[in-house]
Amino acid sequence: MIGAKPRKGGRVAGSGAAATAAAREAGAVRRPRRPRRRGGVFVPLLVLLLLAAAAYGAFSLVTALQRGRIATLEDSILALQAETVPLRFMVTERRDGRLVLRYRLYDLAGEEYAAAELSLQGETLYLDFLALPRGDAWLAFPYRIFTERVAPAAGAPLFDAVMGEGRPRSHRGGPFGEAELLELGRLYAAMTAGEPVRGAFGNAVHDLAELRRFELGVVYKVVARKKGGIEILEE
Amino acid sequence: MEASNLRAAVDAAAGALRFLLTTPLGLGLSAAGLVAYAALRLWAALRARALACKAAGERLGAAEGFFIALKELYALALGLVAALPVVAALLLSSLALVTLSDGLAKFDEARVNAERIRELSAVLRNLEGRRRVMDVRALAASGGELTLELSYYDPARPDRPAATETIVIAGSDVYFDAIVCNFEYAEIAQGRRVNIAIPYRVFSELVPQAEGVALGARGPDGVPYAFGRADEDIYGIAPEAYRARLTELVALMDDEAAGRRAGIVRSVYGSAPHRLVKAGDRFTIWVEQSGGLTIKESFSF
Structure with a gap:
């Protein structure tokens, strides 16, 4: 009975839902109030806040772990490129199939502990080192100097210049304590005496007659790398 | 939005x-x-x-x-x-x-x-990588002489030797002399180049380098024989590109100053890793990508 006008008094003819709807339309019957939802807008806001906070916490944790990993990787990369300089030298003269060189030996702190001048028959200079594995790195010990004309065994030994009171002066000024220096000295002596030391090897670096000679008056440095490699670089 | x-x-x-x-x-x-x-x-x-x-x-x-x-x-x-x-x-x-x-x-x-x-x-x-340069196997030791079998490797194909030869040398502390080319760290780090080593002579504590055993030479194109390949043996790269790249590398080594000026080469020098050798020893010489040559044992028996 939609559209039917209510009579005075508010009663509408007819029955059931249609009558109620008509009465509501006429304003005679008040629409029942919806029960208020508990929490209203706060619950979804709180849920959103908690989710955002959880995501923030999780990503913060991830980024903190990532920062640690990045620092470790950067340290490892720097360690691989780090260089120790046990020896610097300069060829001062080349004449009549002989060469004259001046060399200086350095400890881990970069302090010079020995220097000398040497004359050898030959034109290609070999600087011989012994590499000893220690932990995850290799330590380089000056061994001897020779040329292409001089057999290594007849070269100039550096053992006496390096060793002092049973300890290799080449490894002072670093992380090694007295006991470790004594142990290194014992191993160094064993290597130079030709006794087998597990993992140790030697490496004689030199200039190349075919490609490039050491220039007179130019200072070169011998560089020992963490992984056991030895290089010669111009200073 | x-x-x-x-x-x-x-x-x-x-x-x-x-x-x-x-x-x-x-x-x-x-x-x-x-x-x-x-x-x-x-x-x-x-x-x-x-x-x-x-x-x-x-x-x-x-x-x-x-x-x-x-x-x-x-x-x-x-x-x-x-x-x-x-x-x-x-x-x-x-x-x-x-x-x-x-x-x-x-x-x-x-x-x-x-x-x-x-x-x-x-x-x-x-940077941590290393390339196999040479395998050494001590076949025999008698009369103060060592018989060594040397197997050379091509950096492009490290899974099997490129060539093998046998030499005899007097002494026990054997030096394996090689030309080493270390590239700048930036080149290595980005994987654009790898350090290379070309073995060329063996001597010992008793034999001066000049009297040692020569291990090989370069071909007419300047490429070391150890890196030479027949076309059918080159995989994964066109033979022309392979040779062009090798020639470029050798040119860089020959003109170190130019390479250094271009910021490509860090150092070119000789390096003779050595160790005491006895019959039955087997070990490998590596070129480290952080620089220089090393000797790491394969195994001993």
Whole structure:
């Protein structure tokens, strides 16, 4: 009975839902109030806040772990490129199939502990080192100097210049304590005496007659790398 | 609205909220806004009453003005209390917005960090890498002489030897002399180049280098024989490209100064790794990508 006008008094003819709807339309019957939802807008806001906070916490944790990993990787990369300089030298003269060189030996702190001048028959200079594995790195010990004309065994030994009171002066000024220096000295002596030391090897670096000679008056440095490699670089 | 625009809007709103609610200037501005609002309401109420008084031919007294101001402030406070749920909802929304923005920023940081870790891992892998240069096997030792089998490797095909030869040398401390070319770390780190070594002579503690055993020479194109390949033996790269790259490498080694000027080559020099050798020993000479040659044992029996 939609559209039917209510009579005075508010009663509408007819029955059931249609009558109620008509009465509501006429304003005679008040629409029942919806029960208020508990929490209203706060619950979804709180849920959103908690989710955002959880995501923030999780990503913060991830980024903190990532920062640690990045620092470790950067340290490892720097360690691989780090260089120790046990020896610097300069060829001062080349004449009549002989060469004259001046060399200086350095400890881990970069302090010079020995220097000398040497004359050898030959034109290609070999600087011989012994590499000893220690932990995850290799330590380089000056061994001897020779040329292409001089057999290594007849070269100039550096053992006496390096060793002092049973300890290799080449490894002072670093992380090694007295006991470790004594142990290194014992191993160094064993290597130079030709006794087998597990993992140790030697490496004689030199200039190349075919490609490039050491220039007179130019200072070169011998560089020992963490992984056991030895290089010669111009200073 | 695109995701990037939405993200920008969230970040902008969060930035504004963070500024208004956490910085001294923002807090000052917020407080100043509230004070200005209260002052405007007081002024409007006082003015309305003053106009009414004027229309009635009276004058608004100071005491009356004071009480009107108090009433207005009271109404303001009541209004604030009544609006407390709305204020709380607004604060909660602001907090959620700022947290969401910070979470998204952390997500971006995590993504950038992951990329950085991938790059650094690749750099570390490249720098930590090493290439097999030569396998040495001591076949026999008699009369103060050693018989050695040397197997050379091509950097492009490290899985099997490129060539093998047998030599005899007097002595026990054997030096394996090689030309080494170390490239700049940036080149190695990015994987553009690998350090290379070309073995060329063997001598010992008793035999001077000049009297040692020569291990090979270069071909007419300047490429060491150890790196030479028949076309059918070259996989994964065109033979012309392979030879061109080798020639380029050898040219770099020959003209170290030019290579250094170009920031490509760090050092070219000779290196003779050595060790005491006895019959049955087997070991490998490696060129380390961090620089230089090393000897690492294969096994001994």
